[in-house]
Amino acid sequence: MSTQEVESRFQLPTYKKLPLVIERGEGPYVFDVSGERYLDLYGGHAVASTGHSHPHVVEAIARQAGRLLFYSNVVYSDVRARAAEKLVTAAGAPFHQAFFVNSGAEANEAALRMARRATARKNVVALLGSFHGRTLGAASVTGLSHYRPEGASEDVRFVEPGDVAAMKAAIDASTAAVILEPIQSMAGVKEPAADYFRALREMTRSAGALLIYDEVQTGAGRVGSYLYSGLHGVHADLVSLAKGIASGVPMGAVLATEAVAVTVKSGDLGSTFGGGPLASAALVATLEVFEREGILARVQETSSWLVAELGRVPGVGEVRGRGLLLGLALSRPAAEVQKRLLEHRIITGTSDDPNVLRLLPPLVLRREDAAPFIDVLPSCLE
Secondary structure, three states: OOHHHHHHHHOOOOOOOOOOOEEEEEEOEEEEOOOOEEEEOOHHHHOOOOOEOOHHHHHHHHHHHHHOOOOOOOOOOHHHHHHHHHHHHHHOOOEEEEEEEOOHHHHHHHHHHHHHHHHOOOEEEEEOOOOOOOOHHHHHOOOOHHHOOOOOOOOEEEEOOOOHHHHHHHOOOOEEEEEEOOOEOOOOOEOOOHHHHHHHHHHHHHHOOEEEEEOOOOOOOOOOOOOOEEEEOOOOOEEEEOHHHHOOOOOEEEEEEHHHHOOOOOOOOOOOOOOOHHHHHHHHHHHHHHHHHOHHHHHHHHHHHHHHHHOOOOOEEEEEEEOOEEEEEEOOOHHHHHHHHHHOOEEOEOOOOOOEEEEOOOOOOOHHHHHHHHHHHHHHOO
């Protein structure tokens, strides 16, 4: 049987897959089993931050694997200590400490738990259109209803994104936290205005509630700064991270301010594999690549060029997002355009908005890499 047949036979059919068998990757490119090269503007869903198989990250993982594959959090670890220090330093003030997990959903679960414990409250306000993960707690605050399971938490109130009056009405003395994606990626790359974030910060602070930014996609450099938190002069109390923080090794984290961190006691949280040696080594190496290669500046430069070029393409009605989290509002169904681009060996993503094509490429992407995409997009939109 072929790879597709074997995988279809033995794996539950939970994903609609592109007709590709990817064998290896290098930088912003991946190669299928026949050796064909594809420009990856999807990044394995915003995961391949330093590009595919960056040599420095690969070497760090191999070196750590030869030292110690795993030991749990019941002992201290030199590589975990370095990972925590580098992550909190990269995030900057006001973040004080990190809690390591394995995925974005788990990071959001932990952030919600921390917020409820810190405030001694249980209610949460979330945004319609949001996506926070598929585990029960994370799905319960997910505003895209078809991802929200039956029996989801009754302690969650949903409001329209950008609606200050609705948010003000939803927050009260029972509210533990407001959780939101600064840019709603799955919903079609939607970002509220700066004033909304400022109003949100003022409302949560006045009510004694915490502000949680789900930065599973906007974090780790994707928006041109390491975090979205801090933009518009607004800092969250808790930030959840995953996707690209370790260049593709499964890892997630929650960043907490000191005021929240001091409320966490031994036994409140736990994760067997969270902060494991391999993932920690990959995180450290990822941040070293960021520093050595000026990744944040590169994201800003490539993004500015891409947005300008895409704005001139007939059929692209709007370019949404920032950094290398971009959504193209098209004049035709995005799935059709995605299929045509794949014929040109360019991988892109779609969203819950049928007319929005998403770009989530590796952060090492340069304009010369993306130029073929700009060249063929007009014909794919005809």
